[in-house]
Amino acid sequence: MKKLRVAVIGIGFWGRNHARVFKELEETELLAVCDINAERAQNVAKQFGVKAYTNSGKMLRRKDIDAVSICTWSLKLADEALKALKTGKHVLVEKPMAVSVKQAGKLVETAQQKKLHLTVGFLMRFIPGIQHMKKAIENRIIGNLVCATAKRVSEWPERIGDIGVVKDTAIHDIDVVRYLFDEEPIAVYAKTGSMKYKKFEDYAQIMLTFNGGRSAFIESNWLTPYKTRTLIITGSKAIMKLDYISQELTIEDAKETMQPRYPWQEPLKLELQHFANCILRKEKPLINGIDGLKTLQIAEAALKSSETGKVIRIT
Numbered sequence: 140m141k142k143l144r145v146a147v148i149g150i151g152f153w154g155r156n157h158a159r160v161f162k163e164l165e166e167t168e169l170l171a172v173c174d175i176n177a178e179r180a181q182n183v184a185k186q187f188g189v190k191a192y193t194n195s196g197k198m199l200r201r202k203d204i205d206a207v208s209i210c211t212w213s214l215k216l217a218d219e220a221l222k223a224l225k226t227g228k229h230v231l232v233e234k235p236m237a238v239s240v241k242q243a244g245k246l247v248e249t250a251q252q253k254k255l256h257l258t259v260g261f262l263m264r265f266i267p268g269i270q271h272m273k274k275a276i277e278n279r280i281i282g283n284l285v286c287a288t289a290k291r292v293s294e295w296p297e298r299i300g301d302i303g304v305v306k307d308t309a310i311h312d313i314d315v316v317r318y319l320f321d322e323e324p325i326a327v328y329a330k331t332g333s334m335k336y337k338k339f340e341d342y343a344q345i346m347l348t349f350n351g352g353r354s355a356f357i358e359s360n361w362l363t364p365y366k367t368r369t370l371i372i373t374g375s376k377a378i379m380k381l382d383y384i385s386q387e388l389t390i391e392d393a394k395e396t397m398q399p400r401y402p403w404q405e406p407l408k409l410e411l412q413h414f415a416n417c418i419l420r421k422e423k424p425l426i427n428g429i430d431g432l433k434t435l436q437i438a439e440a441a442l443k444s445s446e447t448g449k450v451i452r453i454t
């Protein structure tokens with residue numbers, strides 16, 4: 140079987156998981172890892188038996204690398220993704236993809252010009268429960284979708300030092316509701332603030348409104364002493380609840396509560412397998428660069444809404 144030959148740029152907490160999964164998958168062959176921290180690059184490269192680089196430009200000059208995943212600090216994601224696209228590599232860039240819509244637009248444009256696959260690490264779409272919810276909405280099992288409520292709260296993960304909770308954390312839920320509602324919100328209203336983490340906002344309440352009076356409410360913070368990641372979708376006939384951590388899904392209507400059983404699956408494995416198959420077997424991408432750009436646009440609208448105290452219309 141033809142394998143996708145891959146490398147990872149940025150091998151801290153999350154990039155190391157990318158490297159491990161690429162090593163485990165049948166569809167991929169991990170060739171190299173790169174990190175500006177030389178000791179880290181050496182250690183991870185040794186662990187996986189691949190070559191270490193501290194200079195991504197040098198690594199990207201290798202002709203045998205087909206694709207890369209970018210897992211650097213959020214502020215550096217777009218620069219590294221652009222470099223990789225310019226050298227002809229397919230790219231999976233971690234969320235939030237870029238720090239501005241303008242930067243994200245440049246990535247989309249470059250991928251289109253070079254006819255390369257560009258995707259964003261919106262991992263939540265690969266949680267099996269989200270796929271069940273999507274099908275339940277499409278098959279009208281819950282009736283008409285009315286609203287969604289997402290909660291993603293925990294203590295501040297100290298390694299995140301370059302962006303706030305909206306672009307780091309709430310962005311997952313913004314992407315999920317765009318996906319489930321299958322349309323873009325028309326307006327955003329948000330309240331964000333900074334309690335403990337002085338450099339950026341560490342809590343956010345975001346309300347998105349969609350056509351036909353439908354809405355989504357997203358709560359994110361780095362203030363809660365325990366980790367909760369849940370999503371509730373309410374339809375005219377039933378509601379569905381997902382715990383992202385246990386992957387437990389519940390469907391409730393007026394008569395009964397059901398819990399569909401399916402095996403727990405590692406979402407990163409599903410995500411990276413799909414990344415490889417989009418390139419090797421032309422599988423239809425679940426997420427493209429435009430999804431990253433539009434999600435970032437909504438995150439920026441939320442920050443602007445909080446700053447101005449106004450509802451921001453999405454155009």
Ligand SMILES: NC(=O)c1ccc[n+]([C@@H]2O[C@H](COP(=O)([O-])OP(=O)(O)OC[C@H]3O[C@@H](n4cnc5c(N)ncnc54)[C@H](O)[C@@H]3O)[C@@H](O)[C@H]2O)c1
Binds near residue numbers: 211234
């Ligand atoms: N999709 C998800 O669920 C998910 C989960 C965790 C993290 N992430 C994303 O992954 C990224 C990394 O997060 P993390 O928690 O691993 O952070 P981290 O700080 O643990 O690791 C980042 C690594 O990137 C390296 N680095 C920074 N700039 C670089 C550059 N220009 N070239 C090469 N290496 C560089 C750093 O030395 C560090 O080792 C972030 O963008 C984060 O948003 C996504």
